[in-house]
Amino acid sequence: xxxxxxxxxxxxxxxxxxxxxxxVNLGLTIKVLEEAPGMSAELAATxxxxxxxxxxxxxxxxxxxxxxxxxxxxxxxxxxxxxxxxIPVHPGPDALLYAxxxxxxxxxxxxxxxxxxEWAAVESAEQLGDFLAEHGGRAVVKTPRGGxxxxxxxxxxxxxxxxDWFLALADGEHGSALLVEEVVDFRRExxxxxxxxxxxxxxxxxxxxxxxxxxxxxxxxxxxxxxxxKLSDVAxxxxxxxxxxxxxxxxxxVELFETxxxxxxxxxxxxxxxxxxxxxxxxxxxxxxxxHLRAVLDLPLGATGSKDAWSVMVNILGGxxxxxxxxxxxxxxxxxxxxKVHSYGKEPRPGRKVGHVTATGADLDQVAYEARGAAAFxxx
Amino acid sequence: xxxxxxxxxxxxxxxxxxxxxxxVNLGLTIKVLEEAPGMSAELAATxxxxxxxxxxxxxxxxxxxxxxxxxxxxxxxxxxxxxxxxIPVHPGPDALLYAxxxxxxxxxxxxxxxxxxEWAAVESAEQLGDFLAEHGGRAVVKTPRGGxxxxxxxxxxxxxxxxDWFLALADGEHGSALLVEEVVDFRRExxxxxxxxxxxxxxxxxxxxxxxxxxxxxxxxxxxxxxxxKLSDVAxxxxxxxxxxxxxxxxxxVELFETxxxxxxxxxxxxxxxxxxxxxxxxxxxxxxxxHLRAVLDLPLGATGSKDAWSVMVNILGGxxxxxxxxxxxxxxxxxxxxKVHSYGKEPRPGRKVGHVTATGADLDQVAYEARGAAAFxxx
Numbered sequence: 001x002x003x004x005x006x007x008x009x010x011x012x013x014x015x016x017x018x019x020x021x022x023x024v025n026l027g028l029t030i031k032v033l034e035e036a037p038g039m040s041a042e043l044a045a046t047x048x049x050x051x052x053x054x055x056x057x058x059x060x061x062x063x064x065x066x067x068x069x070x071x072x073x074x075x076x077x078x079x080x081x082x083x084x085x086x087i088p089v090h091p092g093p094d095a096l097l098y099a100x101x102x103x104x105x106x107x108x109x110x111x112x113x114x115x116x117x118e119w120a121a122v123e124s125a126e127q128l129g130d131f132l133a134e135h136g137g138r139a140v141v142k143t144p145r146g147g148x149x150x151x152x153x154x155x156x157x158x159x160x161x162x163x164d165w166f167l168a169l170a171d172g173e174h175g176s177a178l179l180v181e182e183v184v185d186f187r188r189e190x191x192x193x194x195x196x197x198x199x200x201x202x203x204x205x206x207x208x209x210x211x212x213x214x215x216x217x218x219x220x221x222x223x224x225x226x227x228x229x230k231l232s233d234v235a236x237x238x239x240x241x242x243x244x245x246x247x248x249x250x251x252x253x254v255e256l257f258e259t260x261x262x263x264x265x266x267x268x269x270x271x272x273x274x275x276x277x278x279x280x281x282x283x284x285x286x287x288x289x290x291x292h293l294r295a296v297l298d299l300p301l302g303a304t305g306s307k308d309a310w311s312v313m314v315n316i317l318g319g320x321x322x323x324x325x326x327x328x329x330x331x332x333x334x335x336x337x338x339x340k341v342h343s344y345g346k347e348p349r350p351g352r353k354v355g356h357v358t359a360t361g362a363d364l365d366q367v368a369y370e371a372r373g374a375a376a377f378x379x380x
Numbered sequence: 381x382x383x384x385x386x387x388x389x390x391x392x393x394x395x396x397x398x399x400x401x402x403x404v405n406l407g408l409t410i411k412v413l414e415e416a417p418g419m420s421a422e423l424a425a426t427x428x429x430x431x432x433x434x435x436x437x438x439x440x441x442x443x444x445x446x447x448x449x450x451x452x453x454x455x456x457x458x459x460x461x462x463x464x465x466x467i468p469v470h471p472g473p474d475a476l477l478y479a480x481x482x483x484x485x486x487x488x489x490x491x492x493x494x495x496x497x498e499w500a501a502v503e504s505a506e507q508l509g510d511f512l513a514e515h516g517g518r519a520v521v522k523t524p525r526g527g528x529x530x531x532x533x534x535x536x537x538x539x540x541x542x543x544d545w546f547l548a549l550a551d552g553e554h555g556s557a558l559l560v561e562e563v564v565d566f567r568r569e570x571x572x573x574x575x576x577x578x579x580x581x582x583x584x585x586x587x588x589x590x591x592x593x594x595x596x597x598x599x600x601x602x603x604x605x606x607x608x609x610k611l612s613d614v615a616x617x618x619x620x621x622x623x624x625x626x627x628x629x630x631x632x633x634v635e636l637f638e639t640x641x642x643x644x645x646x647x648x649x650x651x652x653x654x655x656x657x658x659x660x661x662x663x664x665x666x667x668x669x670x671x672h673l674r675a676v677l678d679l680p681l682g683a684t685g686s687k688d689a690w691s692v693m694v695n696i697l698g699g700x701x702x703x704x705x706x707x708x709x710x711x712x713x714x715x716x717x718x719x720k721v722h723s724y725g726k727e728p729r730p731g732r733k734v735g736h737v738t739a740t741g742a743d744l745d746q747v748a749y750e751a752r753g754a755a756a757f758x759x760x
């Protein structure tokens with residue numbers, strides 16, 4: 001890999017933060033361009049600025065060997081300028097396009113033959129009304145860009161239910177279409193994490209079950225219960241096909257619905273380490289953060305086996321109403337010595353992801369009890 | 381723990397470096413006073429200076445909530461001034477004294493009734509000659525202060541075999557005595573790692589076997605083969621007694637001889653995370669680095685169980701003759717996807733500890749093969 005030892009991460013959130021231990025372990029240098037001083041990845045921050053500003057990003061990029069991301073929001077114009085200057089960018093702009101625009105994503109996944117909810121790009125209340133009429137009067141409407149953690153997603157039951165979003169999009173540069181999808185009748189939600197190197201190799205971790213609360217990931221069980229055999233193979237095949245078909249480099253998370261009639265449908269994509277993979281830090285031979293660094297440096301990927309039969313990760317959402325997470329350490333550590341606590345160095349605020357806990361072990365009930373019990377110490 | 385979230389580490393070596401991931405995970409702030417710019421723990425360095433200089437250390441200490449160490453060499457005068465100013469220091473000067481002076485250590489362990497090689501403090505060739513005469517004509521002579529990794533240790537077979545050391549010590553402030561010990565007829569060397577909080581709780585990891593090469597640790601097998609039952613209990617009891625008896629806070633490593641007649645004798649002590657515990661990063665529920673941070677903050681200690689039946693850690697000594705460790709990553713990672721590689725960010729140099737690798741798994745032969753095979757990619 002020659003002199004490709006310095007990784008530049010755009011964005012200073014917890015995903016960038018959790019790349020720091022992986023970089024330290026591997027003896028790599030990590031530099032972070034954070035949006036504001038004092039963000040979660042502050043320790044590795046070497047620049048502060050707006051990732052939408054070309055000059056800011058170029059100045060940062062000149063100090064590193066490869067560029068990767070804490071999020072998918074860097075504009076295509078900026079990404080393509082980096083590439084045109086010969087700076088390695090992973091994932092690259094051609095792949096990130098599909099993470100940035102959900103309609104383009106659906107179109108491309110359709111071309112690849114991926115199983116998905118029925119969907120349409122609609123440009124008017126009339127078109128939305130037609131879709132509703134064909135799908136039992138209910139549908140999920142999504143803004144194609146800028147949504148995350150349940151934002152930009154709405155259940156609609158009448159044709160004028162998204163008029164405000166149509167209006168808001170009307171003057172935008174990305175067209176006025178909204179994505180509309182059938183409301184899937186699902187048993188549960190799963191997530192399939194994979195990593196792909198620029199040279200093409202792809203590895204998959206075990207498929208996991210994700211439990212959402214108000215559109216935000218609350219808990220992850222790895223592997224997904226009753227997923228041995230065909231289900232896990234199908235999930236891995238889907239995510240590997242998506243990673244390859246979209247040319248993703250680095251970690252890719254594919255959020256899936258397992259329908260009541262046992263089909264797997266692609267819900268969302270994330271082209272970066274993902275909340276559904278935080279369990280890998282403590283539960284897998286190779287964490288998603290180490291794997292992401294390996295992948296963006298085009299190094300051989302690490303083994304993705306689990307270190308224990310079960311891992312359960314529970315998010316710390318919001319955190320204590322008063323004080324800091326560490327105020328709760330004495331009680332939480334005393335009660336749960338096997339649980340690994342991860343704090344993102346963020347101020348507690350209602351609904352904010354400020355940390356997570358992971359427990360691993362041989363018995364799922366016990367592991368889930370440990371993780372949920374420890375997380376409860378950090379609530380309100 | 382109130383506002384005790386910022387840990388200050390004196391010394392910028394790889395032990396300080398490996399505390400960084402643990403601090404990041406727990407949302408703690410870590411600051412390092414390094415001896416020179418660009419040391420192994422550079423990422424967390426907030427000061428550069430001589431740890432023997434009181435003003436330098438005091439200025440650093442004012443920026444942190446608790447002081448701990450990468451090594452045991454901070455002078456007692458400096459340590460005691462910190463304590464007198466109310467700054468928490470872990471381990472404290474009363475404990476560190478025994479890590480700084482091997483004769484004081486032997487005296488104190490004798491008082492505690494710990495099993496040890498026969499030893500004496502000798503101040504002349506004549507006294508050394510007497511010890512040799514009583515111990516079959518061979519003995520180990522050690523300088524009481526400043527030795528590590530085999531330095532300051534010598535096998536002597538005649539009374540004048542340490543005259544140069546007697547001469548060098550003659551003008552010193554710490555007296556002119558050398559430590560002399562019987563040459564122990566041992567089956568193998570073991571190490572017992574424990575951690576102790578200021579409030580008194582102590583936990584022990586499984587006892588490990590250490591393989592030395594020219595006085596430097598080359599390989600660690602965890603747990604030590606054939607150590608189940610009595611042997612591991614005795615090893616843990618010894619280290620817990622030492623930690624408690626000496627008032628150690630933080631991690632303590634007790635190096636042990638297992639004699640050919642199956643006794644355990646205390647060889648050396650280290651009052652800090654230790655090479656014999658590097659396997660815990662990947663092989664234990666709680667790494668020695670996380671545990672050290674918990675202990676120095678007087679937080680409840682984490683579980684010390686192993687995540688796999690076997691862990692084998694192999695040091696990377698010296699590293700490649702040309703280039704960097706990461707030059708070897710493509711080949712090493714390709715051949716050994718389950719192995720965890722740790723690089724300390726140091727320039728390769730003959731004999732220098734520049735990194736280590738750890739493999740874990742159910743079968744010892746297989747695990748040892750993986751670790752040794754991966755380490756070999758970084759040799760020559």
